[in-house]
Amino acid sequence: MTLLKIARMGHPVLLRRALEVGEPAGAATRALVGDMAETMEDAGGVGLAAPQVHDGRRVIVFKSPRGRGDDGPETAFCPLTALVNPAFEPLGDEKELGWEGCLSIPGITGAVPRFARIAYRGDLPEGGSVEREATGFHARVVQHEIDHLDGILFPRRMADLSLLAFNEELARLAEAVSESGGATA
Numbered sequence: 001m002t003l004l005k006i007a008r009m010g011h012p013v014l015l016r017r018a019l020e021v022g023e024p025a026g027a028a029t030r031a032l033v034g035d036m037a038e039t040m041e042d043a044g045g046v047g048l049a050a051p052q053v054h055d056g057r058r059v060i061v062f063k064s065p066r067g068r069g070d071d072g073p074e075t076a077f078c079p080l081t082a083l084v085n086p087a088f089e090p091l092g093d094e095k096e097l098g099w100e101g102c103l104s105i106p107g108i109t110g111a112v113p114r115f116a117r118i119a120y121r122g123d124l125p126e127g128g129s130v131e132r133e134a135t136g137f138h139a140r141v142v143q144h145e146i147d148h149l150d151g152i153l154f155p156r157r158m159a160d161l162s163l164l165a166f167n168e169e170l171a172r173l174a175e176a177v178s179e180s181g182g183a184t185a
């Protein structure tokens, strides 16, 4: 496996719409997924989308580990997952404000409104497909990564840009926000 170079905000690759993968379980997809997972773990992130490593395919990897904040319901957590051609739909209109970072915007965190509860699906690189319900950080990271496939970085989802901060200043800013628990995706 190979550590991949991560594109940073301003690189045009992050603004392009990624393309559907015709062979989700092909060897090329599996190789990409392996490299993406290794790159994400090496960088200390919890999510990564293929455009962030200069690849224009609709592929994401993510996880929502326990111990990340609270004792939420089972739907708030998931093991390391790789999805090809993923899609989601909101379950209800409720949105939650939570902190997010991004490996393509190092050192910066922002409070982003996201749907609180979603259903998502995707093809698995090992074959077959998966459908899940997600809440909490699990729902947040999936929405963040699918946005990358459509060329959208998290600041464009923010409703209040005064809640965008350098990580070192976040403790002071956090007092202004009702909920936290984000991480770098």
Ligand code: NI
Pocket: 101, 102, 103, 104, 144, 148, 185
């Ligand atoms: Ni990101």
